[in-house]
Amino acid sequence: MAEPLKTQFGTEVPVRIAAMISRAWHAFDQDAFLKDALDGYTSLELMPRGRWIAQALHRHLPQDYEVALAVLMDSIGPKLDGTEDFGMASFFYLPHTCFVAAFGLDHFEVSMRAQYELTQRFTAEFSIRPFLERHPQATLSRLKDWASDPSPHVRRLVSEGTRPRLPWALRLRAFQQDPQPVLALLELLKDDPELYVRRSVANSLNDIGKDHPLLLVETARRWLVDAPDERRWLVQHALRSAVKRGEAGALGVLGFGVSAMVSVSGARIAPQRVVMGGAVTIAFDVCNTESRPQRALVDLRVHFVKANGKSSPKVFKLKVLDLQQQTTVRLSKTISLVVMTTRKHYPGVHQVDVVINGTTQALGQFELAHD
Known part of the structure; x- marks a missing residue:
C-alpha cells in the first residue's frame, strides 16, 4: 500500500519552520510554538496539518497581521528552480499559504504580494480562492495582469487557482455557475510557452466541462481552428473526462462522433x-x-x-x-x-x-x- 502523503509532511516541518522564523525574528519563541503546533498534529491529514501550523503561527507571531506576514515572508527560502515535479518538498510552504488565506482577507494588497512570492516556491492555488470569493473583481484583475508574468509559476496560478473544481480545495460555486471569467483568463494562457501552464489550462477547461459540456465543446472547436500542435494536445487533454463519459460532442470534436462499424x-x-x-x-x-x-x-x-x-x-x-x-x-x-x-x-x-x-x-x- 502506498505511503499516505501526510507521513511525508511530518513533525520535522514545523520544526524547520520554527528555525527559519527564529533567524528572521529573534523574539520568536520556538519552544512555545512547537509545543502548540505539535499538540495533536500526528492525528491530522495532510491539508489539516497545514492549517493547524498556520493557526499556531497566528498565535505566536505578532498580532498585527501585516507585521506577522512580513516576518513570515522574511523567513522564506529561494524560489523553485524550474517547473519539474518537486514532489512533497514544495509542500513545506503549505502552512504559509494557509496563514494568508485564514488571516489576510482584510489585507488585500500585502496578501496578494505574499501569494505572488509563495506561488513561486509552492503554489497559491489553495489560498487564492478565498480572495476570489471575498474580492472577486480585484482578484480577477490581478490575475489578468499575472497572466503575462515572466514566472511560469505565477502564470500557472492564474489558471489553477481559478479552477472551479480544484482537488483538495473549496469549490468556486460562482464560477461553476458562470465560468466566463475563468475562460477569459484561459484565453490568455492557451498558447503559453510552458507545458506546465498549458496542462493547468487543460485541467481548468476539463473542470468547466463537467458543469457546462456544451461550452467545453464550443471552446474546444474554437481553439482547434488553425491550432499549433501544442494547443491541439491541450484541447485533447481538456476533453479527456468528457470522452470517458462518452459525450457525443467531445467525441465529435476529436473525430470520433460516428459509431464505428x-x-x-x-x-x-x-x-x-x-x-x-x-x-x-x-x-x-x-x-x-x-x-x-x-x-x-x-x-x-x-x-x-x-x-x-x-x-x-x-x-x-x-x-x-x-x-x-x-x-x-x-x-x-x-x-x-x-x-x-x-x-x-x-x-x-x-x-x-x-x-x-x-x-x-x-x-x-x-x-x-x-x-
Whole structure:
C-alpha cells in the first residue's frame, strides 16, 4: 500500500519552520510554538496539518497581521528552480499559504504580494480562492495582469487557482455557475510557452466541462481552428473526462462522433478470480467489418465494487486504432488491483466493458477476493 502523503509532511516541518522564523525574528519563541503546533498534529491529514501550523503561527507571531506576514515572508527560502515535479518538498510552504488565506482577507494588497512570492516556491492555488470569493473583481484583475508574468509559476496560478473544481480545495460555486471569467483568463494562457501552464489550462477547461459540456465543446472547436500542435494536445487533454463519459460532442470534436462499424470478439479476462493485490488482464479483438478504413477510440470500463456493495465505473484509456478494411487488431490491458491511496478495492464481481467511439459493449467479468 502506498505511503499516505501526510507521513511525508511530518513533525520535522514545523520544526524547520520554527528555525527559519527564529533567524528572521529573534523574539520568536520556538519552544512555545512547537509545543502548540505539535499538540495533536500526528492525528491530522495532510491539508489539516497545514492549517493547524498556520493557526499556531497566528498565535505566536505578532498580532498585527501585516507585521506577522512580513516576518513570515522574511523567513522564506529561494524560489523553485524550474517547473519539474518537486514532489512533497514544495509542500513545506503549505502552512504559509494557509496563514494568508485564514488571516489576510482584510489585507488585500500585502496578501496578494505574499501569494505572488509563495506561488513561486509552492503554489497559491489553495489560498487564492478565498480572495476570489471575498474580492472577486480585484482578484480577477490581478490575475489578468499575472497572466503575462515572466514566472511560469505565477502564470500557472492564474489558471489553477481559478479552477472551479480544484482537488483538495473549496469549490468556486460562482464560477461553476458562470465560468466566463475563468475562460477569459484561459484565453490568455492557451498558447503559453510552458507545458506546465498549458496542462493547468487543460485541467481548468476539463473542470468547466463537467458543469457546462456544451461550452467545453464550443471552446474546444474554437481553439482547434488553425491550432499549433501544442494547443491541439491541450484541447485533447481538456476533453479527456468528457470522452470517458462518452459525450457525443467531445467525441465529435476529436473525430470520433460516428459509431464505428466494428465487431468485438475473442474476449478473455484472466484470471477469472483475482486475489486482492493481484492483477487482471483483459484482452479482445477489434475487427473492421467495413470495406473502408475506420478510426476507433477504444477504452475499457471496469465497474469497481464499492464498500456499500454497489459499483462505480472507471474508464481506462486504451488506444486509438486506424483500422484498414477487413483487418483485426488484438488489444489487451493489465489492471493492477493493489490498494492505492487514490483507489481502494473491495471484494465482489466486477463487470468489464469496452467503449468504442462512445458505444459500450460488455466483455465479461472477474471476481475479486480476499484470498
